[in-house]
Amino acid sequence: MLRPLLLTLSIVASPLTANAGDVLTYEQHIRPILKAHCFQCHGEAGKREGELDLRLRRLIVAGGESGPTIEAGDPDASLLVERVRSGEMPPIDKKLSDNEVETISKWIESGAQTARAEPESIGDDPVFTTEEREFWSFRSVHRPTVPKTSNTARLRTAIDNFILARLEPEGMELSPVTNRRALIRRAYFDLLGLPPTPEATDAFVADESPAAYERLIDRLLASPHYGERWGRHWLDVAGYADSEGYTEDDPPREWAYHYRDYVIDSFNAAKPFDSFIHEQIAGDEMIPPRSGDLTAEQIQNLTATGFLRMAPDGTGVGGVDQDVARNEVVADTITIVSTSLMGLSVGCARCHDHRYDPIPTRDYYRLRAVFAPALNWKAWKLPQQRRVSLYTKANHEQAASINAEAAKIDKQREVKAQQYIERTLAEELATLPEPIREPIRVAYKTAGKERTTEQQQLLKDHPSVANISVGSLYLYDRRRDERARKIDVERKAKETRFIEETQKRAGVAVTAATLAKFNPEAAAELKRDAEAAAKLRAEKAADDLKRYTERAAAIRADIPRHVFLRAVTETDEKTPATFVFHRGDHQQPKEQVGPGGLSVLEQRLASDIAANEESLPSTGRRLALARRFTSRDYPLTARVIANRIWLHHFGRGIVNTPGDFGVLGDRPTHPDLLDWLAVEFIESGWQVKRLHRLIMLSSVYRQSSQRTEQHDSLDPDNKLYARMSLRRLESEQVRDAMLAISGQLNTKMFGDPVPVMEDAVGQIVIGKENLDGERKPVNPIALQGEEFRRSIYVQVRRSRILAELEAFDAPEMTPNCDRRSSSNVAPQSLFFMNSQQTVNVANVLAQRVIDEAGIDVTRQVTRVWRLVFGLRPTAEEVDAASALLQQQRELLGKATDRPRELTPETAALSTLCQALLSSNRFLYID
Template identity: 30%
Template sequence: MNRGATVGLMFLLAGPLWAQKDSAEIEHFEMRVRPLLINQCLKCHGEEKSKGGLRLDSREGLLRGGNSGPAAKSGQPDQSLLLQAVRQVGELKMPPEGKLKGQEVADLTTWIKNGAPFPSGPMKTLKPLPLARAADLLPNSAELAPLLEGWYQASSIKSEEGNAVANWPDSSGKGKNLSAPSNQGPLFVAKSKVNARPAVRFDGNAKLTGFSTVGPPVSPGSIFLVVHLEGNLGKPGGQLLAWMQPSGKESSKFFVDGVLSSPILENPLLWQGGVRGELAEILLFNKALSESERVGIEAYLARKYALVLPGSLRDTAGSFSKAEKEFWSFQPVKDRPLPAVRDASWAKTPIDRFILARLEEKNLKPSPAADRRTLVRRVYFDLTGLPATPDEIEKALQDKSPRWLESVVEGLLQSPHYGERWGRHWLDVVRYAETTANDANAVMRFAHRYRDYVVHSFNQDKPYGQFIVEQLAGDLLPDTTDISLKASRIIATGFLMLGPKALAETDKEQTRLDIVDEQIDVTTRAFLGLTVSCARCHDHKFDPVPTADYYGLAGIFRGTEPLMDENRNATMFQEWPLFQIAGEKPFLVMAPREGLPVNLQVHLRGNRFQLGALAPRRLPQILAGPEAPVLSSQSGRLELAQWIASKGNPLTARVMVNRVWQHHFGTGLVATSDNFGKRGESPSHAELLDWLASRFLESGGSVKALHRLILSSSVYQQATRSNAAGETADPENRLLWRMNRRRLEAEILRDAMLAVSGKLDRTIGGNDSGEFLYREAEIQDPKRGFAPNKVKGDHPFYNASLRRSLYLPVVRNMLPDVITVWDGADPYAVTAVRTETTVPSQALFLLNNPLVREQALQFGKLLLSEGKPDDTDRLRRACLRALGREPVAEETAQGLTFLKAYAAEAERLKTPGDRLAAAWQSFCQMLFCSNEFLYVE
């Protein structure tokens, strides 16, 4: 082989709620249970083999059981033999190879508790995906080592950024190092354009010599180069070039990214001259490698440098049916024309036209408008989560302008408490918590910075697209000298850090992959309304999301570093100082670091030790097409974020508009607000959804503009009054012939009691919760801040705190009663729609909880200390503060009778203490217990 003396001469560069619940349970099965059964159970208890007569590939088999009896009792996990076996507390211990992880047992428990739902039909053993086109072939493998003449890896160079490279060592073992002539050495690049890997930069004049002759291969040989070329031939992330010169009269072959290239490009004359680009690796062989050998080397280099080769795109391309491509939510958003209606007088806004058109189809009429007091209470709770004060109510009642409600709405949108209310809705979706769950349940001391970022973003009316990009890739945006803006962008990426983490897991790579799975789940459900993480172990059962697409996204997130100290038994999540002002402590943030870009191989059935085809980083093919890889020298998070935030994305605006509608009406136009796929509900008003999405896009993604539009409509301002025709034709009120009555959420119920009693601390933001949790924690490593949580749900802090519930500690698996009893969001997973139960424990809470008793006492004391010193006036003020209205005569009479009777009974029983205060405490607690206080009309 005639090998060149100068590497640089080898080439030239020229320049409804029940539906939501059912959907959530199926998603739990698909994401958590099906993969577990397949990996751990079906080899012995499936279609091919059923040891002990037990099959676990269908619900029927599960409930029928085997020789030992039924494996599960629906809804009764503790009575289920399967749970007893996997908990390994009795004689039967499964699986025989070892215990399941704690979370896996918990997932099975939840599944059986939910009734052990299966998709219809038996669960088939999954057909494995094809293996990679070729297994990686190392350059120094037994079959290639004799042919290897030179192996140059920039990663082997010991140098600093920008230093001249005097010597490039040969990794082949042949000792043919490359050295630089005086003053002609190329420069070392620590994080190059070859996907942030080390490289050597050539500018056309730099040289490295080490061979006796000059020129490209003219006798049998092979050259492989991993390079980022400058000019028209280059592409983001780098390229893989391969040159094969066979023996005899056969012509040479030149491959670019595994594809045979033009004969013009393989002409040696074109590749003479100085190199301009960043070179990461060179491989020289003394013969033309075979096709399989070349492909094997290319597979090795592509995986090592996260290169996207056309072959891997082709191998993992999805195939979609016409019906899948034409599914409603995958179609572009269209600005729909307003429908014709018979009686347009009711329609204040275009929204009303869409609603009325559907009502007229069913011969239904909308309900009358609600009265002013009702509307004031409604918009106050909707926009700030706090009750209107008597003065605020009176101001609205006295406003003679026909636009009085617009004035109220505008004032509330400018309130700092607006961001707290709508920030809490978003925190439900992004599974906000301040501990990690799982083993240590370690305190995430600085999670509050993300919470406050969300509140501030809603108060700012930050454009929704910007909100998306900052959370997914704020750290990858262009640098800025504005330290406040920079800090905000970094803090926003806490979105990627909030999920549960198994810090003590010994298999650190498995921990990483589980975090990636959780990041994919929250990203796709929050922004796109798709359950992509269901495709981790197999192609999505319902939606057109192949497993290769899951791993395409997984590669994007795997290139991000959420953890540090992975060589420790207890890994630590990323906490680091963003800046430090002289004389103050460093400003610490919980935020990921950008790592090296990677492309993952498909994990067959979710098992990382059974690898399939290489899945290049790319966007979901059903939406972006098969030829849309992420070509970036970064992780790809920024490209993903920008694609999600783009106006052309058919899902993003629809999903967010639907969320806003849901929180104003109780149910979204799409009831399953985090599932716009096949298992989700179809929209009740598809044209209205698109019309609203179009307005949202027109406004630049202004959520406040969307509020103004919705709250000004007649449909929003309806009364909750029922009628026989509506109940018969549309009992679930999906057509919105009346307004839905809604119960206050857990946090808002607590906040309302504090506000009415006059004790609410309205301070915005801060880290009361994080610092409290950290002080109370078992601080095992102060230097790293590693501190397992010790605070339980019954800690006195929860009742003593007077701050809004948004600022209470959020401890996974240990929430306080005021949150759990009233169906607060589970911070372990995405909560798109909170369930609403009615159970005896709620009444007992209102009767006996110390928080309720104390705030009723403070409410009574407030009434006794203000206004006129007579009970009739106090009753009037009590109803105004608690219910937003004055009592009617009958209520006043009943209240006076109650107070007199209470005082008489206290006198008879010789009850100690202030009997007047006790009487008013009891009356105020009665108001707290009333449906009128608990519900918004």
């Protein structure tokens, strides 16, 4: 049984080692090894340590200061083999593997052959071999001939031909078609990220029309939830986040949600993907200069450039090296662009020529030059400075009109407040002894800076007068005027007694200070009484003034909200120069370069990227790059996007490294199918929904996920698609499905993100922090149902990922995510067993089941099975669930810690709901 082993080897063999039987050549087998490990010192950028250049076979033979490096036919006599076997070279941590050393040895032993005649001379410019230029992902996209197959009964779309053409030589065939309940659940989760309702499932199962499934796909593609599901996929590769990252503080990134909404809307509107790319890379370069209010087109295109604002950005915070932070933003932006649209990680070329792919450092900085006019690190614009206001002239006029109306109320309040102050002053003075009333009144009316020492002391001794202000009218406790008058009467009686005592001494003024000399306790009591009376008299004034304030606030509530976009535009009149940074160090600029792309592709492309496009108000560099990405002769982008769409339907890509189509990435399992899909994509007008239909209408997609012994022995990883792979729900699908099943899902679309916060035990949960005066959390602010919105609208904080999403592998955007992992770990089970979120959902689901199925246990079990799993329970499952419910009712009826709001029957049903939600049948799509 060698076939499974050989099949696996043919798919995953290392690009830097040779298979048995290969004719070893320098270009195909040896140069990639030396480039990865040795060129940095022996050939790259003019470096020739020891006068040794390894870039050509004849230069290797010639050797350097130590003499010839190889002896053709005799590896044991070859200095190169001696040095790499001993580990002396390369002199860095990453040594050659045993397989790589063996490949070099066998190449020398077989005569150290080349694939073709070598050039007579070689300079310091990048040299690309034919093998590099003809690497599979750099070859032009072509429409392959659809292969013929023996089994024609299963052919629905050309996809089936390509898959069967690989299966049949291996003695394999497609699995049977899955059942309809599984198929509709698969389609719903794939296109909408939500489960079908029991009613939708029943209707589909009952529809015997041959076109029933096709109509189902069309309905799902027309749903607004489609954009939410597939927009989330793109937001991953775009690195979408609602926070800046870069520092531990991870400050919020206000207004980022506009880009999220743009993405969702673009998918729902079936926007051609080439336009989608153009707008995100260069939306600002596609619109006329701004003048007056922004048009709908300008808003859309500027919003799209938020794609270039998604990288972590530390330039708006203190305590960081700003030059470093700026250059990191540029580098991360290039990473996001290259992995999402080129399928290459060009970042390796930032410091040195890419070790494996034909991407020299110079190409990296040519690509950087494309973005330099908008992301000029020497004339950087902080995040707040890049905001684009959406306020219109009409908004400003409306705001001015509303403010003018509210100002009238403010003026009325000021007049009223002054009246209350005068009244309060008069009332307060009336409670004081006659001799000091006028001096205190004058002191109060005198401006603070102009008061004499005596006046200051007089007011200090009588705080009930000194503290009269508009603000004080709001600070007092709510009492009644009668109580204030009662205190005044009591106070006057006390004052009379005090005055009588003090007047026994001639020349003694009646003040709190002098009273304290005769009767300290009485003076303190007098002071307290005075303040209490003043507070109580302020009640009516406070209520009255509050009404004015509330009226003004209600009027101002209609002022249009000032909204901004996070956009990218070119702002400098002078185009900045771009230099190659030596070893990536911005403090060591070397050669100046102009804008460009990958040199290895230049011969395939019709045009260069101009340094300055005269027909545009900007340089036009980014627009030229975007158009290059979507040109018919560009080999990468259409393949990359078609592969991503396939990946999200099958759980693995035709190229299973969607962000790396380079040498270290996986080779395509079905290269002709990938090219066919890419051409279909281009020729359909870059319509994503067209690819959905082709894929989902195929027999390959409709297969059962049932494993067989034959399939497991021949293709254990299902790389040839002889069955549908079992897939775990992604994090957002888990949460959204639970909300939908329980009936809690809030389907509101777009707008501000649902906030997250840290709870008392340090977990990140949905909620809005409510901090007291010491910035300690108190009761969270109610979200009015916003907490039940879909997960795509939940705030994405790089350092504060929602706990229930993080448990199911929600990615941390550093800077983006080109493919999610799908783990199976203990915290996921603990989430279902112990989390308050699951308990809450189970309680609500239990009540929903009771409302819809009544008190009959069999009906309850059937309903919850249909809601959670989309199918009806078997008789055995009904019996087992009924027994569990009976047991739980008895236990919970005796329990003292059961929530009071739950009856034993509801609590028992909640336990069953929680158990079903915790099951693999809910968590996986088959």
